[in-house]
Amino acid sequence: MPHRDDSVETIHQELTAFARRARATAARMHPELSLVSYTLLAHLDDQQGCRATDLAAHYCLDKSTVSRQIAALEKLGFVERRVDPDDHRVQVLHPTEKGAQTLANVTASRRQAFQERLADWDEADLDRFASYLARYNATQESRD
Amino acid sequence: MPHRDDSVETIHQELTAFARRARATAARMHPELSLVSYTLLAHLDDQQGCRATDLAAHYCLDKSTVSRQIAALEKLGFVERRVDPDDHRVQVLHPTEKGAQTLANVTASRRQAFQERLADWDEADLDRFASYLARYNATQESRD
DNA sequence: AAACTGCGTTGTACTATACAACTACTTTGA
DNA sequence: TCAAAGTAGTTGTATAGTACAACGCAGTTT
Structure with a gap:
């Protein structure tokens, strides 16, 4: 079924081509918010706050990666942490006003x-x- | 025109989601050939050889990045350099037999x-x- | 010949990432 | 009840990919 193979091959190549460029394009457009940071911040905004572990699971990232990304976002004043009163291990993450504005x-x-x-x-x-x-x-x- | 906006937003989000994962997936599937290396090698194969500068232009990469990627591919024995007889500054890059095989x-x-x-x-x-x-x-x- | 241009390499720095070891807290079960 | 096991997050370390700047070398132009 050659036609089907061709389509699959095109999809493969075009998605790969896109992936190759996406990060660089994002960085060029928004030096203040990398593709990853942007995505994480958008998720927090969308979910009305969530845990670092949830972000890691959702995006298939290691928890250490998320930890560092969140630390960077916090340093920029885009995210704040609220300790969960029911479980002191947990930090519920929320965009700050400034973070929500920049995201928008x-x-x-x-x-x-x-x-x-x-x-x-x-x-x-x-x-x-x-x-x-x-x-x-x-x-x-x-x-x- | 809200419908149009929605579609654009979906395309934006879905392509971004794809981009986020593509590298990691590629690395998991093929530790021996990263997404970037794979792409460069595939281009050489496709073009029947080309210059480092051409690769840089085509993929919007810095020439230093290409230089290092090619050095890595050469070290793995996947690429060989042939000095252009007409211009000794230029190296025409070709996949080796082994490189073509791995690529395939x-x-x-x-x-x-x-x-x-x-x-x-x-x-x-x-x-x-x-x-x-x-x-x-x-x-x-x-x-x- | 001197100045300029183009190709490629190397030094340096930064970001994103993973894995492993760790701390601090919570849950479980004997 | 309290020790063992589990979970959330951080930090140390290592790696890949990337850019920019400075350079060396080979052609080209004036």
């Missing part, structure tokens, strides 16, 4: 860059592309 | 992983997904 700015400008890149796509194509990506990643997540 | 193995196993992940997609969806990704990346490339 970065999100807006990232979204704008994407908008520009996708400006000449019609809505049906955008919609299908979005759902394909979501479907693809959902499969991936269940394997990680 | 890695490509095959990466492709298989993708095949499995995409096994329950029908052909029309695969085809559309592939062309959306290609279209997306083509836009991106012209901006880099």
Whole structure:
């Protein structure tokens, strides 16, 4: 079934090509918030706060990596820690006002860059592309 | 136009999620050939040899980065350098027999992983997904 | 010939990452 | 009840990938 193979090969190559560039592009656009920091902060914002361990599990990162990333975000004043009164081992992490503001700015400008890149796509194509990506990643997540 | 915004946001998030994981997944699957090395070697194979400068330009990497990656690939015996007879500053890079063989193995196993992940997609969806990704990346490339 | 340009390497620094060892706290079960 | 086992997070250490700057060498231009 050669056609199917070709499609899979293209998806493989194009996703790889994207992955190669994403970090660098993110860093160029937002020196103050790396791709990883951005993602973690966005998750905190989205979840209304969570634990470091949850972040590690969700993003398949080592807890030490998360610990250091959070330490950096805290140093920048973007995140605050609240010790869980029920379990003193646990720190519940929340974006600060400043963190939420910076996140909103970065999100807006990232979204704008994407908008520009996708400006000449019609809505049906955008919609299908979005759902394909979501479907693809959902499969991936269940394997990680 | 809220629907359009939603699609763009999803694409943004899903591509970012993918990017976050791609390196780690690649490293787990193929400790002998990182995502970057793999990509560079694949390009050499595809182009039937090229210069370090060409690789740097094509992948938006610094020449020093390429220089070190190529040095590593050479040390592994995957790449050989041939000095251009017309210009002694230039080294034309080629995969070795061993490099081409390893590349083929890695490509095959990466492709298989993708095949499995995409096994329950029908052909029309695969085809559309592939062309959306290609279209997306083509836009991106012209901006880099 | 001297100045300029282009290719590649090396020195240095930084970020993201993992793994292992550790501290501090909580839960369990005999 | 209290010791053993488990869990949350930090820190030490090591590695990969990356950029920028300074350099050396080989061609090219004036």
